[in-house]
Amino acid sequence: MxxxxxxxxxxxxxxxxxxxxxxxxxxxxxxxxxxxxxxxxxxxxxxxxxxxxxxxxxxxxxxxxxxxxxxxxxxxxxxxxALLPSDPLLRAKVQAAAQIIALDIHPVNNLKVMNRLKSEHGASADQGIEWMRHWMTQGFHAYQALLPDGPAYSFSDTPLLCDICLVAQLYNAHRWGVDMTPFARLLEIEEQALKLPAFDAARPENQPDAT
CATH class of the missing domain: 3.40.30.10 (Glutaredoxin)
Structure with a gap:
């Protein structure tokens, strides 16, 4: 296993x-x-x-x-x-959206970076939260701007790589109080995805080590 x-x-x-x-x-x-x-x-x-x-x-x-x-x-x-479509152009678009989350938002917000900001640069807890909100908000605007009209998910009627990255990041956005008012489309995708058993079972609160 x-x-x-x-x-x-x-x-x-x-x-x-x-x-x-x-x-x-x-x-x-x-x-x-x-x-x-x-x-x-x-x-x-x-x-x-x-x-x-x-x-x-x-x-x-x-x-x-x-x-x-x-x-x-x-x-x-x-x-x-499939997590990526076979069409080369659509595949590139899906990967670009996924990378906004995985390469632009996540690396500057992970625990190692936050701990360094606090220990070496004197950031307060509130300043750390504002840092994370800034980069998530900026990234979500970019992600949403890439999306076509019509599909249930970001680029398709089935969830793809970018949707997996997005839904996971939205968990952090809710946790840290990001203003989601401008991101109605992203919240629609999240709502649709979390109805699926594969996403629901993967939620943080459903894990054995959740506290």
Missing amino acids: LTLYSYWRSTTSYRVRVALNLKGLSYRTVPVDLVAGDQRRPDYVALNPVQGVPTLVLEDGTALTQSLAILDYLDHVVPDP
């Missing part, structure tokens, strides 16, 4: 949980408490030198890291349902 090292509030872990569920793959979850520093344990660092989550360990013991790389792997080994 696949083993997913995950933290319940990690949006990157959330992405992989959704994909595993959509693909119908069985897996067991091993919690990694990022707040307690479990990611720095020597045994875990041996699996994931970046000291983050997720890590997906295959049945042969191979450890995969970085959520987008894991999602790409899963899409190749279990191609149905």
